[in-house]
Amino acid sequence: MSRTRRVLGALLCLLTTALAAGCGKDGSPPVKGPKTDQLPRYRVDTGFRLPDSPTWRTARGRGHLVVGAKEDQPYLGEKDPAGGGYSGFDIEIARMMAASLGFGPGSVRFRTIASANRETALQNGQIDYYVGTYTVNALRKKLVGFAGPYYLAGQGLLVRTDENDIKGPQDLAGRTVCSAAGSTPYQRIAADYPKARLVSYDTYSICVDNLLTYQVDAVTTDDAILLGFAAKAPDEMKVVGKPFSQEPYGIGVPRGDDALRFALDDALAAHERNGDWRRAFKATLGLSGAPVPRPPHIDRYPAN
Numbered sequence: 454m455s456r457t458r459r460v461l462g463a464l465l466c467l468l469t470t471a472l473a474a475g476c477g478k479d480g481s482p483p484v485k486g487p488k489t490d491q492l493p494r495y496r497v498d499t500g501f502r503l504p505d506s507p508t509w510r511t512a513r514g515r516g517h518l519v520v521g522a523k524e525d526q527p528y529l530g531e532k533d534p535a536g537g538g539y540s541g542f543d544i545e546i547a548r549m550m551a552a553s554l555g556f557g558p559g560s561v562r563f564r565t566i567a568s569a570n571r572e573t574a575l576q577n578g579q580i581d582y583y584v585g586t587y588t589v590n591a592l593r594k595k596l597v598g599f600a601g602p603y604y605l606a607g608q609g610l611l612v613r614t615d616e617n618d619i620k621g622p623q624d625l626a627g628r629t630v631c632s633a634a635g636s637t638p639y640q641r642i643a644a645d646y647p648k649a650r651l652v653s654y655d656t657y658s659i660c661v662d663n664l665l666t667y668q669v670d671a672v673t674t675d676d677a678i679l680l681g682f683a684a685k686a687p688d689e690m691k692v693v694g695k696p697f698s699q700e701p702y703g704i705g706v707p708r709g710d711d712a713l714r715f716a717l718d719d720a721l722a723a724h725e726r727n728g729d730w731r732r733a734f735k736a737t738l739g740l741s742g743a744p745v746p747r748p749p750h751i752d753r754y755p756a757n
Contacts, residue, residue: 492737493545493549493732493733493736495552495553497552498553498554498555501553501554502555503712503716507707508581508582511581512554512556513555516560517560517561518551518556519564519581520561520562520563520580520583520584521564521571521575521579521582521583521584521705522539522564522566522584522585523543523566523586524565525657525658526585526586526657526678526681527678527682527685528541528542528677528738529542529586529678529681529737530543532565540737542733542734542738543584544584544737545737546584546603546604546721546730547582547584548561549720550584550717550721553716553719553720554716566580566585567633567634567655568636568655569633569635569655570635571583571587571705575705575707575708576596576708581713582704582705582713583704584704584705587599587702587704588700588701588702589702590637595708597705597707597708598705598707598709598714599703599706599752600706600717600751601701601703601717601749601751601752602752603702604702604746605700605701605702605746607695607696607697607698607700608638608641608697608698609673609679609692609693609694609696610625610672610692610693610694611671611672611674611692612670612672612691612693613667613689614688614690614691616671616693620693622646622649625642625649625671626646626648626649627648628649628670629649629668629671630642630650630670630673631653631654631659631660631664632651632653632660632672632673633655633657634654635653637698638674638698639653639673641698657672657674660672661682661690664690665689665690675700676692677738679692680692680741681738684740684742701749701752704717708757718751721751725748
C-alpha cells in the first residue's frame with residue numbers, strides 16, 4: 454500500500470474522533486479503545502449534601518450536572534459522532550466525581566469546551582466543572598479554582614514516522630509546529646522556542662490532520678494526548694524525545710466555590726484509595742500502552 458493511501462486511511466479513522474467508532478464494517482468495535490463492560494462503576498453517594506456550594510445547589514435544582522470536556526483526545530476525552538457519548542480517562546474522572554457529589558450516570562451531561570474557552574465557561578456558569586487535560590498554573594488560579602491534580606503529564610512532540618530530524622524541542626527552529634489555541638503547550642513553545650513557526654487550531658485533531666497531510670512538521674501538547682493519537686495510527690506517527698515540562702491536570706471549578714473544590718479533592722482522594730482511579734486508567738489511557746502511574750499529590754490549597 455502506498456504512503457498516500459495509508460495516510461488517507463489513517464485520516465479516515467482519526468477524523469471520526471471517537472473511540473467508539475472505528476474503521477471497518479458498520480457497528481464494528483474499534484481495534485483499541487475503552488470497552489463499556491470493562492469500565493469501573495462508581496457508587497453514588499445518594500445522601501451527599503453540599504449547601505455551601507452555589508454550583509452544587511444549582512446543579513441539584515436542575516437535576517443534573519453539566520461537565521465541560523474535550524471531544525477529540527483518544528483515550529482521554531472523545532465523543533462518539535454517531536451516538537454522542539463521551540469516553541476516556543478524563544471522562545471517567547468526571548463520572549467518579551459526579552458519583553461522590555450524589556449524581557448518578559444519567560445525571561451527568563457533558564459539553565465540549567475548547568481550551569481557549571474554559572475559563573469563560575466556568576465564570577459564566579455554562580458548566581459546573583471541567584475535566585479535560587486542564588493544566589493547573591498560577592495564572593489560571595486567578596481566574597478559576599482547581600481540585601486535584603489527578604494526573605501528571607509532560608509536554609511532548611508528535612511527528613510522522615518518516616521524520617528523523619526532530620528529536621526534541623531543540624530541533625524545531627524553522628519547522629512548523631501545531632498546537633491548540635490558548636493551551637499551555639502553545640504558550641511554552643512561543644516563549645522558549647521562538648524560532649519555531651507556530652500555528653494553532655481549536656482542537657488537536659485538526660493539528661493531527663495537518664501533520665498527516667504534511668502541512669505541519671510536528672504537533673505539540675501533553676504526552677498523554679500524543680500517545681493516544683500515535684496509538685491510533687502507529688505506522689504513520691510517533692512520539693519523539695522526552696517530556697520537557699510537567700503538566701498537572703486539575704478539575705476546573707468556578708473561582709470562589711471552595712466548598713465544591715474541597716469536596717472534589719476529598720472525592721478524588723477516596724477514589725484513589727479504593728482503586729477506582731487505577732481501574733479507570735487501565736480501562737482508558739492505559740490502552741495506549743502507557744503504564745499505570747502513581748497519582749500525583751492533591752494540592753488542597755487554601756480558600757481564596
